[in-house]
Amino acid sequence: MELPGSHKTNPAKAPLVTSREVLFNPIKTKRAFEKISTEIKQIIFKGTLQPGDKLPSEAELANQFGVGRQTIREALRLLELSGFISMQKGGAGGALVVDTILNTISNSFLDLFQMKRMTMNEVTVARIEIEKMVLSNVILHAETSDIELLHANVQRAREKIAHGVQAFDDNIQFHKLLAKASGNQVYVIVMESIIAVVAHFRSLLGMDLELSSQVVEDHEKIVEAIIRRDHDTALKLLESHLLDVDRRFKGFISRQKKRGRTEDYF
């Protein structure tokens, strides 16, 4: 791994224009830790540093970049929150290159919900349309291996229900697998984000075994329709499934409102 040379106190504040085609240079003069963060990010983009690799220790990075350790640490915070590295304490610890960017996006999406920049109603409406679109793609060109994953998911969930255990995580996972089966990463990301909000919301409400059981049944029928490549039936099943879950959500809410809870999510 190669890291750029050192330059203390930022001599003469050189332009340092490596990017091309940038009209109107950013107003904000980049701070040292930002430069270092983007520098390391570029190295990861280039593939020189890959998930699994380890960055040098903070002290060494400070040496190589010619800055203090505090600056390095703030740069690492950026990379960590962006999903590029994960920190590990102790002897053989350090900054490990990972790729959890997807997670980062879901978290920010959830932040938007908690900032009340979107309502649960908007999420539901968009979710139904998007998920139907995804399902169309799945039926058109899903690989059998992906369909098998869906099938396995439902089986696992069924067994849990049979043992009186909730299948919360599996039910969430089902929709992620659906997006994956579409073969388009963009859908995976969008679905993951939307599902994060739904999961958050559901965990606020609490789930009972009966609902979990109903959900698994719905999922099972959808998978069967997918296997038969029965486009229309699959879409109808999905829509009624999502609408049903939505109704249950709203039922929970209205019952809670009567007990004094006034948070409005819809």
Add this chain to the structure above:
Amino acid sequence: MELPGSHKTNPAKAPLVTSREVLFNPIKTKRAFEKISTEIKQIIFKGTLQPGDKLPSEAELANQFGVGRQTIREALRLLELSGFISMQKGGAGGALVVDTILNTISNSFLDLFQMKRMTMNEVTVARIEIEKMVLSNVILHAETSDIELLHANVQRAREKIAHGVQAFDDNIQFHKLLAKASGNQVYVIVMESIIAVVAHFRSLLGMDLELSSQVVEDHEKIVEAIIRRDHDTALKLLESHLLDVDRRFKGFISRQKKRGRTEDYF
């Protein structure tokens, strides 16, 4: 504003379970700056701190939380990158509460693209389907004020073209306005993210005036169809517009490949 009391050296590592329904507490013991970050985030969620408000100075925050300034700084980095605050240096400076979460999501989405976790082809395919869906919503229930914004956008772009100036930003903005006109924030976010990738890609290629001009013409026709509430025509126009832009992208790429550039985006 109220900030929690101080407690140095984390006495006895108390469970501190404020969240309900959390089975399997997180493996990673939260670090001080993470706790402080989520603490402040909660205050913002609650509405006690709103965009426009200012946080106390780093020194004061360090006092109130009973930690060192470095810890506060790292917490502020998290909040800054998450889009909750923006730092301002100088006399009356400090941490200003803002809401640029949307921006954060677009940036991460772009990161995924640069990590080659998705291809330009996937983006285009998903974009066409999603944007058609958005447009359907626009025609069904867009407010006239939103349609006027679309109209004004096209007019502004036309004037720029007439003066021989590119309308890059306006052309990008058009699609964001379209999402806004759908009335669903979820679509706004998804569109913003996808458009961020498209804009990045386009800036890599460079644009000529002729393309910009063609784009504006397409947009204008789409707006006209929206005003007439002509659903089918609008969707057809949009699809051919997006496919056309995609063809031009691919044309650029194949010409560049002949000149030795081998980056594969599709």
Add this chain to the structure above:
DNA sequence: TCACATTTGTCCGTATGTATC
């Protein structure tokens, strides 16, 4: 099992640049 080395996490003091009044 125990000591040791390494590395992150945290604190303090200090200096500097910068925007505001």
Add this chain to the structure above:
DNA sequence: AGATACATACGGACAAATGTG
């Protein structure tokens, strides 16, 4: 223009965690 207040950054120090011999 000068004073002030603040973020930015450096360096040294110690605590805590974790793997290793």
